[in-house]
Amino acid sequence: MDKAPVSFRINGKTWSGSVHPLKRLLDTIREDVGLTGTKEGCGEGECGACTVLLDGSPVMSCLVPTCQAEGKEVTTIEGLVRDGELHPMQDCFIQEGGAQCGICTPGMIMAAVAYANDPDSAEDMREALAGNLCRCTGYTRIYEAVRCAMEKMGDSGRSGKKDEGSRKKKAGAT
Amino acid sequence: MRTYLPEFDVVSPRTLDEALRVLSQNPPPTPLAGGTDLMVLMNAGQLKPGAYLNLHSISDLHRPIEEAGKEIVFSALTTYSEARRHPLVRRCLPMLGIAAREIGALQIQSRGTWAGNIVNASPAADGVPALMAYDTRVELASHSGTRTVNLCDFYLGYKKTVRRPDELITAIRISIPADRRIEYYRKVGTRKFQAISKVLLAGVIVLEGRRVEKIRLVFASVMPFTYRARQTESILQGRDIDSGLIAEALDVLKQELNPIDDIRSTARYRLGVAARLFEEFLQKARMK
Numbered sequence: 001m002d003k004a005p006v007s008f009r010i011n012g013k014t015w016s017g018s019v020h021p022l023k024r025l026l027d028t029i030r031e032d033v034g035l036t037g038t039k040e041g042c043g044e045g046e047c048g049a050c051t052v053l054l055d056g057s058p059v060m061s062c063l064v065p066t067c068q069a070e071g072k073e074v075t076t077i078e079g080l081v082r083d084g085e086l087h088p089m090q091d092c093f094i095q096e097g098g099a100q101c102g103i104c105t106p107g108m109i110m111a112a113v114a115y116a117n118d119p120d121s122a123e124d125m126r127e128a129l130a131g132n133l134c135r136c137t138g139y140t141r142i143y144e145a146v147r148c149a150m151e152k153m154g155d156s157g158r159s160g161k162k163d164e165g166s167r168k169k170k171a172g173a174t
Numbered sequence: 175m176r177t178y179l180p181e182f183d184v185v186s187p188r189t190l191d192e193a194l195r196v197l198s199q200n201p202p203p204t205p206l207a208g209g210t211d212l213m214v215l216m217n218a219g220q221l222k223p224g225a226y227l228n229l230h231s232i233s234d235l236h237r238p239i240e241e242a243g244k245e246i247v248f249s250a251l252t253t254y255s256e257a258r259r260h261p262l263v264r265r266c267l268p269m270l271g272i273a274a275r276e277i278g279a280l281q282i283q284s285r286g287t288w289a290g291n292i293v294n295a296s297p298a299a300d301g302v303p304a305l306m307a308y309d310t311r312v313e314l315a316s317h318s319g320t321r322t323v324n325l326c327d328f329y330l331g332y333k334k335t336v337r338r339p340d341e342l343i344t345a346i347r348i349s350i351p352a353d354r355r356i357e358y359y360r361k362v363g364t365r366k367f368q369a370i371s372k373v374l375l376a377g378v379i380v381l382e383g384r385r386v387e388k389i390r391l392v393f394a395s396v397m398p399f400t401y402r403a404r405q406t407e408s409i410l411q412g413r414d415i416d417s418g419l420i421a422e423a424l425d426v427l428k429q430e431l432n433p434i435d436d437i438r439s440t441a442r443y444r445l446g447v448a449a450r451l452f453e454e455f456l457q458k459a460r461m462k
Binding site: 001002004020021022023024027043044045048051054057058059060062063064065067068070111114115120121122123127128130131132 | 175179180182183184186206209210213214216217218226228230231255259275278279280281282284285367368
């Protein structure tokens with residue numbers, strides 16, 4: 001078969017088009033919607049570079065056939081900006097040096113945002129980011145960036161989570 | 175991606191009836207649930223061209239986890255994430271939470287389904303052994319009716335199951351186990367998380383004093399399919415647990431298991447580790 005109509009919301013706007021139902025959501029986002037912030041890493045669901053949010057949950061967009069996005073809400077890295085202001089997670093990745101080559105960064109930030117929005121989704125931050133591989137930074141700065149952002153994002157029901165605090169300790173030590 | 179998409183047809187039915195009617199056609203389409211197995215094959219150019227049945231368009235197949243009598247019931251599209259976070263599952267079926275967490279990254283857990291894990295029939299499935307150790311029944315629906323199969327009777331051989339191509343899993347019914355049970359779930363792989371297992375043992379034991387009232391021993395990655403070690407269970411059943419019985423059962427287990435040799439590990443390693451896991455589980459029960 002060839003293409004079929006599909007419609008979903010992406011970054012708050014409705015998008016309708018015609019793509020093959022099994023086309024990877026990753027390719028639909030990049031080629032049809034035209035948002036190239038989402039990257040392809042391994043193309044086999046291991047590296048997390050293509051992570052986007054589907055109805056708020058982190059998914060590997062290389063493993064989601066486009067037909068399964070029908071009627072859903074997709075959020076990509078481009079959707080994090082509000083009124084021209086970067087999301088606190090993006091700010092903190094810059095501030096803490098959480099990115100080097102950048103290929104893993106959009107996926108890493110989307111996984112981190114999913115966790116910051118819903119800290120009960122994982123045991124801790126390390127588990128939340130365990131599906132996102134980075135070959136440059138060694139993760140420490142990424143973890144610092146996520147802690148920084150979660151502090152900035154404030155009191156949305158996260159108090160007492162064990163990821164918090166170590167940043168303050170580190171800041172005190174330096 | 176190494177796949178030519180026009181070779182693939184996709185049907186996205188609205189209702190279960192429509193899906194079952196489509197499945198009764200010849201040849202029947204292959205059901206596609208969370209995509210965490212099939213889409214990997216597609217990306218690698220290894221997915222067989224033909225017709226696929228998108229299950230996500232059918233709202234009947236995605237119902238909340240529910241308690242029904244002495245069972246907890248999952249729907250066809252219940253994901254690992256949903257189960258892991260569900261209070262009832264956390265309280266009554268803790269091994270499912272552990273299994274969900276070990277299966278893969280959160281991104282995989284939010285798409286992968288328990289029914290998909292069952293039907294994919296990998297010998298290295300992580301979810302199936304936990305389900306099997308809890309005594310699970312699988313509801314299979316087709317255009318001609320519905321039947322229920324014990325999960326421990328679901329597998330016939332490597333990637334061979336009792337599911338007919340026209341059937342769809344519509345519910346997974348898991349028995350709520352006795353409170354005083356002892357559980358064991360341990361996966362041995364190259365890394366602690368996000369690695370395919372070399373050996374996995376999921377077990378449940380219920381003791382009445384020292385006597386083994388009930389025991390379930392389920393191995394993954396050892397045999398060509400998720401394997402319930404019934405012979406070893408029967409040696410233990412009804413007897414008082416002590417070091418003599420454990421040694422006797424261990425001998426039976428080593429005879430009963432005939433491990434696979436593959437890219438991930440050798441038969442010899444698997445047999446050795448399977449025996450160790452078994453001993454660890456039974457010692458834990460003995461010390462209780």
